[in-house]
Every structure is written in C-alpha cells, then in structure tokens.
Amino acid sequence: xxxxIDLKKMNAxxxxxxxxxxxxxxxxxxxxxxxxxxxxxxxxxxxDLAEIExxxxxxxxxxxxxxxxxxxxxxxxxxxxxxxxxxxKGAIVFLRSCDLHALxxxxxxxxxxxxxxxxxxxxxxxxxxxxxxxxxxxxxxxCVSMGSNQTDDxxxxxxxxxxxxxxxxxxxxxxxxxxxxxxxDVVPDFVTENDTVVELPEAVPQALFDAPFWEDYxxxxxxxxxxxxxxxxxxxFTMQDLFYTDNGxxxxxxxxxxxxxxxxxxxxxxxxxxxxxxxxxxxxxxMHKVNDYKRRFGTHMCIGCGRxxxxxxxxISFSNCINKxxxxxxxxx
Amino acid sequence: xxxxxPYLPFLSEITAVIKHTDIEYTFRMTxxxxxxxxxxxxxxLPKFGEAPISxxxxxxxxxxxxxxxxxxxxxxxxxxxxxDHLFLRxxxxxxxxxxxxxxxxxxxxxxxxxxxxxxxxxxxxxxxPADANGFTLLVGFKSPADVLFKDDFTTWQKNLNVIMTVDxxxxxxxGKRGMVTEYIPNIPIKNVSDAxxxxxxxxxxxxxTIAELLKAGFREENLWISQERKMCCGIxxxxxxxxxxxxxxxxxxxxxxxxxxxxxx
Ligand SMILES: Cc1cc2nc3c(=O)[nH]c(=O)nc-3n(C[C@H](O)[C@H](O)[C@H](O)COP(=O)(O)OP(=O)(O)OC[C@H]3O[C@@H](n4cnc5c(N)ncnc54)[C@H](O)[C@@H]3O)c2cc1C
Ligand code: SF4
Ligand code: SF4
Ligand code: FES
Numbered sequence: 001x002x003x004x005i006d007l008k009k010m011n012a013x014x015x016x017x018x019x020x021x022x023x024x025x026x027x028x029x030x031x032x033x034x035x036x037x038x039x040x041x042x043x044x045x046x047x048d049l050a051e052i053e054x055x056x057x058x059x060x061x062x063x064x065x066x067x068x069x070x071x072x073x074x075x076x077x078x079x080x081x082x083x084x085x086x087x088x089k090g091a092i093v094f095l096r097s098c099d100l101h102a103l104x105x106x107x108x109x110x111x112x113x114x115x116x117x118x119x120x121x122x123x124x125x126x127x128x129x130x131x132x133x134x135x136x137x138x139x140x141x142x143c144v145s146m147g148s149n150q151t152d153d154x155x156x157x158x159x160x161x162x163x164x165x166x167x168x169x170x171x172x173x174x175x176x177x178x179x180x181x182x183x184x185d186v187v188p189d190f191v192t193e194n195d196t197v198v199e200l201p202e203a204v205p206q207a208l209f210d211a212p213f214w215e216d217y218x219x220x221x222x223x224x225x226x227x228x229x230x231x232x233x234x235x236x237f238t239m240q241d242l243f244y245t246d247n248g249x250x251x252x253x254x255x256x257x258x259x260x261x262x263x264x265x266x267x268x269x270x271x272x273x274x275x276x277x278x279x280x281x282x283x284x285x286x287m288h289k290v291n292d293y294k295r296r297f298g299t300h301m302c303i304g305c306g307r308x309x310x311x312x313x314x315x316i317s318f319s320n321c322i323n324k325x326x327x328x329x330x331x332x333x
Numbered sequence: 334x335x336x337x338x339p340y341l342p343f344l345s346e347i348t349a350v351i352k353h354t355d356i357e358y359t360f361r362m363t364x365x366x367x368x369x370x371x372x373x374x375x376x377x378l379p380k381f382g383e384a385p386i387s388x389x390x391x392x393x394x395x396x397x398x399x400x401x402x403x404x405x406x407x408x409x410x411x412x413x414x415x416x417d418h419l420f421l422r423x424x425x426x427x428x429x430x431x432x433x434x435x436x437x438x439x440x441x442x443x444x445x446x447x448x449x450x451x452x453x454x455x456x457x458x459x460x461x462p463a464d465a466n467g468f469t470l471l472v473g474f475k476s477p478a479d480v481l482f483k484d485d486f487t488t489w490q491k492n493l494n495v496i497m498t499v500d501x502x503x504x505x506x507x508g509k510r511g512m513v514t515e516y517i518p519n520i521p522i523k524n525v526s527d528a529x530x531x532x533x534x535x536x537x538x539x540x541x542t543i544a545e546l547l548k549a550g551f552r553e554e555n556l557w558i559s560q561e562r563k564m565c566c567g568i569x570x571x572x573x574x575x576x577x578x579x580x581x582x583x584x585x586x587x588x589x590x591x592x593x594x595x596x597x598x
Contacts, residue, residue: 238571242380251379255565258571269404291578
C-alpha cells in the first residue's frame, strides 16, 4: 500500500516501533573519515528521520547489523559453554537498492552454503528492511551494470519530501500504524544510469591468474583490508578466543571480520601461506566477486556499490579492474 | 523453532593417548555417530581456539585424532590433556568413500602426518584384504624418529604390501631411505589404467607424487587427493578455505584429481 503522511506523525510511528525494534540507518559522523577532515557515513541507531543521511552514499554498509564486526558466539568456563543471548529487540534497517541485493548474497553464504548459521538467522528473521530511493547515481556506483539498481524486495519504501513522508508498505504492522494516513501511489526512486559502467568478464580462464596485469596491484595495494570491510558482500570472519583476566578461567569465543587482502588470511601451521603476493590477493577477491561466486550460486557477488573504490587509500579502482580484466579475457579468446 | 547452533562444541572424553613421537600423539575420543576417513573435527579449546584435525581411526564409539604440536591450540592440548576431555564439533568435510576403491588395485601414497586422514582406508583394507584387488601402502617420513603408527605398521604388513621410507637417517638405520617418488616406478601394478592412486601429504610431495603416478600410467580420474587449508569454521562461512568456487571444508578436503588439479589458490 502507498501512503502520504506528515513527517512529525511518521516520526511518532517510528518512536512507537522503536519499542520493539532498534532502528538502524546511515548517519553522518563528523570528522571521522578515512581521509583527514572528512566525515564518515556509517550505520548507527536513529530515533528520528532527520538523523538519516539520505543525500549521500554511506561509506560502510548495513551488513554490521546482521554480521557485527565482532560478535560473541558463546561464553565458557573450563567445562561449560553458554550461547550468547540474541539482541532483545528486532531491527529495522534503512538501506538502498544495491544493499538489498547484497542482503541476498549474505543470505546465500550464511543460510545456504553449508549449515544454517544460527547467529545470522536469529538476527535476520527479526529484521525489517526499509528501502531508501536513489534520485541520482553517486560517484563510483555501477549498480546498473550489476543489475542491482532496482528491487522489489523490501518491507517498506520511505522517502522524505520536505515536511511529508511518502511510503510504500508491505509490512502489516506498518500498514496498521499508517491506518490514518492518506492513500497515495508511491513509486520508489531508482537510478537507471551510472557514470561508471562495467563490462563483466565471461568465464575467466585460469591462465589469466598469472597475467602480468595483476602485478600492478601487487605494487600498489598495501593490504589494509578496507575494501573488504566496506563491502556489503564480503562475509569472511576469523575466530578469536579471549578470557577475562580476573580469574583466567572464564572467557568467550568471538568471530571478527576478516579480510582476504590482509596478511595472515591463509596462514597455516608451519608458517605456510598462500597468495603472499598482494596482486594475487586482488586477483582472489576480484575472481570471488565477478567469477567464482557466480559459478557456484548463479549470480555475481559484487552489487556495484563502488564503496571499495571510494575507500582505497591507494586509489585502486575495482570497476576499472573488472573492465581491464574483461578486455584481457576477450583478447585471450 | 530452535535452530541448531553449529558452532557450539560438545564434550568428548579422552579414552587413550598413543604417543608416536615427542610432538605427535593420537587421542582416542568418545564419539557416537557416522564418520568417514578423511573427514575432520574442529578440536575446540576454550581460551585457545580451534584446530581442524582429521579422523585417523574409527572405533565402535570412538574416533582417533592424531595431533601434531605446532602452535597455540595444539601446544595446550599436549600440555594439559590430562584434563581427560576435549571439546569437538564436526565431523566436517566429504571424506573418502571406500566404496569407490572396493574391488580395485590400490596404491596409497602418504607423506608424514598425511597418513592420518587415510589411515582409516588402510585399516579397512587391512581388515578386509579381499575387498581390494591388491593394496600397496607407500609412506615417507622425514627421519626414523618421525615415524607414526609404528604398531599399526606391524599389523598392516601381514595383509598389505607396505613400503616405508625415510628422507634421511643415521648410518645404522636398516630401513628404506629416499623420497616416496623414487619407489613408485618399481611397484608392481597389474593393470595401471584401472588402478586407484590415493595421495596425501605436504603440497610439494603431493605434486611430485601425482606427476610420478601419471608418468607410470595412472589415469587422472583414478587419482584422489586431500587438501589442507586454513579453516575457521568448517561449514562454508568464514571463507578462509575457499579456492576458486570451491570450499575445501564443504566440497573437500578429498577431491578426485580431475577436479583437484584445477584448484588454484
Ligand atoms: C582438513 C584439515 C585436517 C587437518 N588434520 C590434521 C591432523 O590430523 N593432525 C594435525 O596435527 N594437524 C592437522 N591439520 C592442521 C592443524 O589444523 C593445524 O596444525 C592447527 O590448526 C594448528 O593450530 P595451533 O593453534 O596449534 O597453531 P597456531 O598457533 O595457529 O599456529 C601454528 C603455526 O603456524 C605458524 N604461524 C601462525 N601464525 C603465524 C604468523 N603470524 N607468522 C608466521 N607463522 C605463523 C607457526 O609456524 C605456528 O607454529 C589439519 C588441517 C586441516 C585444514
Ligand atoms: S566489491 Fe566493491 S563495488 Fe562490489 S559490492 Fe563490494 S564494495 Fe561494492
Ligand atoms: S585494494 Fe586498496 S583498500 Fe583494498 S587492501 Fe589494497 S590498499 Fe587496502
Ligand atoms: S572453513 Fe570456513 S569456509 Fe571453509
């Protein structure tokens, strides 16, 4: 159902929903950015629509709501383990079309690839997704090339227009709350063009894994992992145990975000590691995003948000890399 | 609906400890349930972490885990196992399917601790020699001091053709010396185009052994390998074990060579 409602009234509805849901949305954190004197936009709790940064792309994605940067799995003593409690409240997440497509990638890994991940599932089942529209493409976005610029898969769409709010709801509880609002046809804003266009490679032959092309990335990449941490479709983690020093006997096991660009990702006993060369790490990530994942699951993993390009301190462009790779694949054929 | 938590380990009693070398012990652990050779458990030690360890033997209500002491988790296991239990989760991975090898001529080549994941296969054919059309076990260790499963070798020698070699040894050593690859050309194989080759060990050893087997006339589709990679979950989530579109923890660690040869880290 589509609705039009006064901004103040909508905020009151959100205040009411926040009794049962924590509301997460992209927010501006002043002076907190990767580069000096630059703000960062990342996810945080909100209680009023005015707190949401609608005008710009968020530097970090929504994924930390479902996959916290560090998540306690269980607590232990010498002989006992106790599962960490789930968040008491459900979650409402504001996000754009590309990120809703990223959600499907997270679902595939955490719900379908091997055993169901109970920690992900318990958060996921309790989360509602509210779509934010895009009236224009941002810098480095290539969602149109990845087919993630549009979506139908939201619980609600919300747009703030001055002092009114336009909504499209597929969520009964919200429909009930909006019972007094004016009915109105609302069509979400989607972009249909980006400045950045990528051509995706057809099946990349393995011979190209060793192409000199990757060496350039080997020379430039500093293995900081930021491209992985901002990526809404990067899902890797490492296990970490810690114990509380007061008695040394109790502690917890956590999982923390991991990055395939950072040293140690493949380290095995005996000091053996794979992909010591940073160019090969770039190759590994790129292949996962636009080749391997598709071979396994049928769609590309990358959703074209361009955040990796935005964040890289070495100005390495992922979209550029895909285009060059596609050209190489064509040459090769 | 309650969802099973795949990360919560269960408590398993240590019923026996077999010491092979100073740094390699087999822990016999209570376990009830299905398990195959080549599958692995995550051995979980609160405060220290987890380590994937292959099943090196399967008993009625037990599994054997042969652990090499190399770091944080494994050091702690060796130093404090007197606590008489460990935590486990698993088994994970596909493991070896013994049915694929029944009735055939088998050459199993293992290097060092690589013998662990295939030991269940050797045990099976040692107990059921009529199920194979000839079975040769070729194993290499670094030195006489590194030899694992000494007692089992005595048993295996009764029914199987066993060749054990060490890379280097003092002058007084009377056993065989040299790399496993040197012995392959002289192993009598009745029908090499149908013979099965199983190869597990350090990456370099596997590479050279496979090359030698292919040279001897083994067919790629009759070769089987097991891969080791860093693993943090064992269930397709953490990403560390991924190679191309393959998750070693889910699709492996055992691969037919026709698939395994295409894995490129
Ligand atoms: C499928 C599978 C089956 C396995 N089966 C067995 C088995 O049957 N038996 C067995 O003993 N092992 C087996 N392993 C290997 C075993 O999992 C590892 O030896 C174990 O995880 C080591 O854990 P740890 O905590 O003791 O060592 P860690 O402390 O994690 O590290 C061990 C070693 O890694 C190296 N290392 C770690 N960090 C660094 C660093 N930052 N820089 C340089 N070097 C570093 C060091 O050499 C260190 O000694 C298997 C592995 C896999 C994937
Ligand atoms: S790889 Fe880059 S563009 Fe693609 S989804 Fe990840 S951050 Fe976005
Ligand atoms: S590509 Fe850029 S952001 Fe990614 S690890 Fe390398 S330097 Fe860091
Ligand atoms: S071990 Fe985590 S994905 Fe394979």
